[in-house]
Amino acid sequence: MRVLLNILWKEARELLTPQMLAPFLAAMVMLIVVGKAIRGERERSKGPTAVMVADRDRTAESRRIVGVFKSEDVVVTESEGDSSVLLARAKAAGIAWVVIIPEGLADSIAALGPAEVAVYNIVRGISVTQALRGFAVKTILGKVNDRIAAERLERAYPGAAPQTIQSPVRPKQFVVVKDRVAAGSADLLQGIVFSQLFMIPIILLMILIYSSQIIAASIGQEKENKTLETLLTVPISRVTIVIGKMLGAAAVALVISCVFIFAMVYYTGSFAEEMPSAGAGGASILSQLDIGLTLQSYLLVGVALFLAVLCALSLATLLAIFADDAKSAQMTVTPLMMLVLLPYFFSMFFDIETASLPVKLLIYAIPFSYPFLTPRSVIFGNYGLVFAGYAYMAAFAAVCIFVAARIFNTDRILTAKLRFGRRRREQANTGG
Amino acid sequence: MEYACSVKELVRDYGSLRALAGISFEIRPGEIFGLIGPNGSGKTTTLRIISTLLKPTAGTVTVFGLDVAQKPAEARRQISYLPEDAGAYKNLSGLGYLRFMATFYTTDTRGRDELVEQARTLAGLGDRIRDKVKTYSKGMARKLLLARALMMRPKLAILDEPTSGLDVANSMEIRNQIREFARHGTTVLLSSHNMLEVEFLSDRVALIKLGRIIESGTADELKLRHACRNLEEVFLKVER
Numbered sequence: 001m002r003v004l005l006n007i008l009w010k011e012a013r014e015l016l017t018p019q020m021l022a023p024f025l026a027a028m029v030m031l032i033v034v035g036k037a038i039r040g041e042r043e044r045s046k047g048p049t050a051v052m053v054a055d056r057d058r059t060a061e062s063r064r065i066v067g068v069f070k071s072e073d074v075v076v077t078e079s080e081g082d083s084s085v086l087l088a089r090a091k092a093a094g095i096a097w098v099v100i101i102p103e104g105l106a107d108s109i110a111a112l113g114p115a116e117v118a119v120y121n122i123v124r125g126i127s128v129t130q131a132l133r134g135f136a137v138k139t140i141l142g143k144v145n146d147r148i149a150a151e152r153l154e155r156a157y158p159g160a161a162p163q164t165i166q167s168p169v170r171p172k173q174f175v176v177v178k179d180r181v182a183a184g185s186a187d188l189l190q191g192i193v194f195s196q197l198f199m200i201p202i203i204l205l206m207i208l209i210y211s212s213q214i215i216a217a218s219i220g221q222e223k224e225n226k227t228l229e230t231l232l233t234v235p236i237s238r239v240t241i242v243i244g245k246m247l248g249a250a251a252v253a254l255v256i257s258c259v260f261i262f263a264m265v266y267y268t269g270s271f272a273e274e275m276p277s278a279g280a281g282g283a284s285i286l287s288q289l290d291i292g293l294t295l296q297s298y299l300l301v302g303v304a305l306f307l308a309v310l311c312a313l314s315l316a317t318l319l320a321i322f323a324d325d326a327k328s329a330q331m332t333v334t335p336l337m338m339l340v341l342l343p344y345f346f347s348m349f350f351d352i353e354t355a356s357l358p359v360k361l362l363i364y365a366i367p368f369s370y371p372f373l374t375p376r377s378v379i380f381g382n383y384g385l386v387f388a389g390y391a392y393m394a395a396f397a398a399v400c401i402f403v404a405a406r407i408f409n410t411d412r413i414l415t416a417k418l419r420f421g422r423r424r425r426e427q428a429n430t431g432g
Numbered sequence: 433m434e435y436a437c438s439v440k441e442l443v444r445d446y447g448s449l450r451a452l453a454g455i456s457f458e459i460r461p462g463e464i465f466g467l468i469g470p471n472g473s474g475k476t477t478t479l480r481i482i483s484t485l486l487k488p489t490a491g492t493v494t495v496f497g498l499d500v501a502q503k504p505a506e507a508r509r510q511i512s513y514l515p516e517d518a519g520a521y522k523n524l525s526g527l528g529y530l531r532f533m534a535t536f537y538t539t540d541t542r543g544r545d546e547l548v549e550q551a552r553t554l555a556g557l558g559d560r561i562r563d564k565v566k567t568y569s570k571g572m573a574r575k576l577l578l579a580r581a582l583m584m585r586p587k588l589a590i591l592d593e594p595t596s597g598l599d600v601a602n603s604m605e606i607r608n609q610i611r612e613f614a615r616h617g618t619t620v621l622l623s624s625h626n627m628l629e630v631e632f633l634s635d636r637v638a639l640i641k642l643g644r645i646i647e648s649g650t651a652d653e654l655k656l657r658h659a660c661r662n663l664e665e666v667f668l669k670v671e672r
Binding site for chain 1: 509513515518522532
């Protein structure tokens with residue numbers, strides 16, 4: 001244990017350098033700055049929208065329409081004149097919306113004819129704030145329409161509820177998961193599940209990629225600086241060296257991932273408010289269906305991640321054996337990156353349950369698929385897949401560690417090299 | 433008599449290239465044995481096999497009676513290897529590096545600290561021992577690595593080009609340390625293409641060319657046998 005900790009300490013000291021941390025910290029700062037900017041835009045959009053209204057009809061009906069605007073979270077400036085004068089005034093006052101109620105609007109409404117209200121939007125830029133404020137004006141006009149339609153229906157059908165007349169047949173939706181049924185829509189459920197899961201694949205992807213790159217870089221550096229030769233002649237078992245290096249890489253990957261996850265959570269939090277969350281309705285669906293991510297679920301995902309990191313470290317160790325230096329070590333782990341990216345993209349766009357058999361087999365054969373599949377499996381209670389994934393990953397990692405330790409026990413650790421596109425040359429580094 | 437190191441008919445192939453073509457020599461305990469030869473002659477391959485880093489294609493190597501191919505773990509307890517152009521971990525301090533390496537040779541903190549103290553004296557880097565290795569000159573790094581190789585007083589120290597690329601003062605200091613250790617019982621096997629250095633240091637030498645030992649003996653014996661003034665002249669004469 002003392003020797004293992006010694007190697008782990010050395011790996012952390014060698015790998016956690018300012019040069020290595022700088023790009024990650026820069027990315028973290030960038031994500032936080034962008035997240036902050038988005039939050040700022042959102043806060044600004046929450047302020048009242050300024051609207052210039054010109055009432056050319058001057059009737060009780062048109063005043064009620066102006067009243068609806070005033071009753072909402074809108075700063076209304078009333079003005080007069082033709083459209084060009086109004087637009088010039090609005091621009092000068094920094095008002096983005098101009099609403100012109102035309103003369104004869106009340107008559108058109110009374111005659112059940114079409115009535116048009118001119119809405120001008122002065123666009124200064126495309127932004128989140130702009131989009132949200134546009135939404136506010138359209139919502140107000142929608143309320144005006146609802147009120148007028150309701151009044152007409154009440155007059156025509158006294159005593160009847162206008163909503164029932166407008167939508168006589170309404171769906172009462174239910175969602176079924178396995179043998180449980182809950183009131184609600186599949187869209188809502190999908191939204192809730194997505195809001196709970198959307199961060200997990202990104203976090204898994206980062207941890208897996210960092211871990212494998214770090215162990216590969218570590219072995220590459222040892223070869224490049226010729227420290228590996230010294231380390232291999234000290235009186236400790238080669239398995240201890242392999243496991244010590246893996247633990248060191250895992251610890252460093254954990255530190256870097258934590259830094260990155262903090263920034264990513266802050267960044268994606270800027271969008272999260274717009275996502276359907278497990279509010280009262282959502283919580284009800286989840287509890288009725290007995291699904292959702294609990295502490296136990298996160299533990300199950302954590303175990304899957306740990307085993308996947310172990311697989312990544314052991315496979316990257318095997319691949320890095322063929323590297324000459326730190327640079328080529330990064331190249332040798334490219335196949336591993338592909339094996340991580342494939343299930344990542346699959347989990348973003350597809351469901352394993354609905355995939356074709358060849359695709360299913362391919363995804364199941366990749367050990368890195370399981371941490372991506374686990375959250376969904378846990379939510380939907382498919383524990384068989386979760387535990388089968390554990391067993392597969394543990395076996396895969398054990399085989400890789402065994403093979404890596406065997407290679408470390410031979411001289412292939414010093415002589416093995418990948419040669420691309422040229423005839424196998426003799427071992428160049430034979431020294432004197 | 434048990435030899436510190438015995439090499440018999442050692443062969444090593446890299447693919448179709450035969451790097452060692454059946455070399456044999458013995459080193460007596462407490463002796464400084466020099467392996468001399470030009471670049472690519474098989475010196476480093478020989479030292480790597482004795483250090484348990486490479487497996488021989490044929491032949492045997494024993495270190496204090498232990499077959500290095502059969503019992504590499506036991507053999508590693510008897511040896512210490514200093515590779516040519518070896519580096520230390522650049523982001524560790526000199527002291528941190530010595531502590532890291534010393535931990536592999538003792539089971540307790542006190543023993544480790546004693547080894548580190550011994551290495552610190554040997555390295556002679558003063559306060560610079562606390563600086564990161566990446567700030568060291570080549571000479572300082574080599575002194576640190578030699579101190580690492582000798583701190584545990586190995587029974588057999590295998591030193592590949594110990595003074596390679598160093599200036600005169602640093603080379604002399606390292607040579608003196610090697611002699612001092614040999615005087616206290618450590619057997620030393622060193623390689624160099626600097627034949628004058630090996631002549632100065634070694635009790636006996638072997639001249640190696642294209643994976644074969646072409647001559648061996650004490651420096652004086654070889655000079656007398658071939659009527660030469662130094663080992664360089666001997667080598668030039670026998671390689672023809």
